[in-house]
Amino acid sequence: MAIATTNPTTGLTEQTFEEHDAAQVEKGLAEAQSAFETLRVTSYAQRAAWMRASADLLEADVDAAARMLTVEMGKPIAQSVAEVLKCVKNMRFYAEHAEGFLADEPLDDPSSVNASKAWARYEPLGVVLAVMPWNYPLWQVIRFAAPALMAGNTGVLKHASNVPQAALLLDTLFERGGFPVGSFRTLLIGSRAVAAVLEDRRVKAVTLTGSEPAGRSVAATAGAHIKKAVLELGGSDPFIVMPSADLEAAATMAVKARVANNGQSCIAAKRFIAHTDIYDEFAALFAAKMNALVVGDPLDPTTEVGPVATSSGRDELAELVDDAVARGAQVLAGGSAPAGPGYFYTPTLLAGLTDDMRIVMEEAFGPVASLYRVADREEALAIANQTTFGLSSAVWTNDAAEEDWFIRNIDAGAVFINGMTISYPELPFGGIKDSGYGRELAAAGIREFCNLKTVWKG
Secondary structure: OOOEEEEOOOOEEEEEOOOOOHHHHHHHHHHHHHHHHHHOOOOHHHHHHHHHHHHHHHHHOHHHHHHHHHHHHOOOHHHHHHHHHHHHHHHHHHHHHHHHHOOOEEOOOHHHHOOOEEEEEEEEOOEEEEEOOOOOOOHHHHHHHHHHHHHOOEEEEEOOOOOHHHHHHHHHHHHHOOOOOOOEEEOOOOHHHHHHHHHOOOEEEEEEEOOHHHHHHHHHHHHHOOOEEEEEOOOOEEEEEOOOOOHHHHHHHHHHHHHHHHHOOOOOEEEEEEEHHHHHHHHHHHHHHHHOOOEOOOOOOOOOEOOOOOHHHHHHHHHHHHHHHHOOOEEEEOOOOOOOOOOOOOOEEEEOOOOOOHHHOOOOOOOEEEEEEEOOHHHHHHHHOOOOEEOOOEEEOOOHHHHHHHHHHOOOOOOEEOOOOOOOOOOOEOOEEOOEEOOEOHHHHHHOOEEEEEEEEO
């Protein structure tokens, strides 16, 4: 894929970029390694000051940065603004909490190990490679970069080829905030060049957010070279609605959970599972709200759903819907790509799904929702757990015992009760099964790329 900004609203390529050659890649890695030697011995207070300054720069540039995100990948402008500000929040969060998260952990009774003192300490690993996707061009990177740099690591970024302007903004952001030259470097390279970078002796670990095939490839290379990896891969999250739920609130949130970011989110709810006692009412509410969404130019502040980011993504989405319809699925809303320029797909709700339909097991990355009718909580759980993914989930119920039962039995990295999945700096984030392993955010996220060193003193 060419490294270029192609506006998904128009389908027109606005700017192209040259891929970095071997000399430029080497320069980036050398600078990152050199910066690590400085950053690893810099105080938390100094790193925090630089991180806050970087956050201030990004916040001051929020309007231009948000417009860039919308032009590059098509999300509604209000959501682009929210993404930029979420990055700012995360940077400030780690500036405040990194030192506490990585404080030494003394053993309460060192005599039990025949020591006068014993403790564990967290130390940075070195240069960490980040392989990141286009759907949250700044947030996906910042949620790794802020804790990594505050821990004393440095980063090199291989971003998605269709968001090069976001990648280049990140290349300079931390340096402009005061971090040593090379603390974070963008490498404009294609997917084929990733393995060589990961194999480089200076790169100590890798984090990837993206597709399952990409995760398998990167994990194989990391494993072959005994390097730490954190993977956040696909998801097909269930959204379960039980009879005790507030149906109006559940339907409103269901729509938001499905079409946020134009439906292009790993943690978006994709499979909606409603108890038969309330199925008809919930389905009617859900369909009406999907049909009422405003689809259009994402730079227009009244737009609620913009285009899918790429033409191939729109085509893949259409194939999943067409396959389901051909095999008997009912279309309760949408179901087609509108005529005209850009990569738009109408917000769609499918029902009457059967196991022979691809969409039952494959991730629909766009504004398409699947609706299931179930007889009881056991059937709801069986559908929730039937896919190979296990990123997050949502359950709508006001029955405390039912709530506890779902929390204990859903196979996922997170369960949200009476809400939609969203990531917060304060909460660990990540999945199980084919959704990956490792955690980002909170204390768990900053510790992923640290050496937990044990110290014993006689």
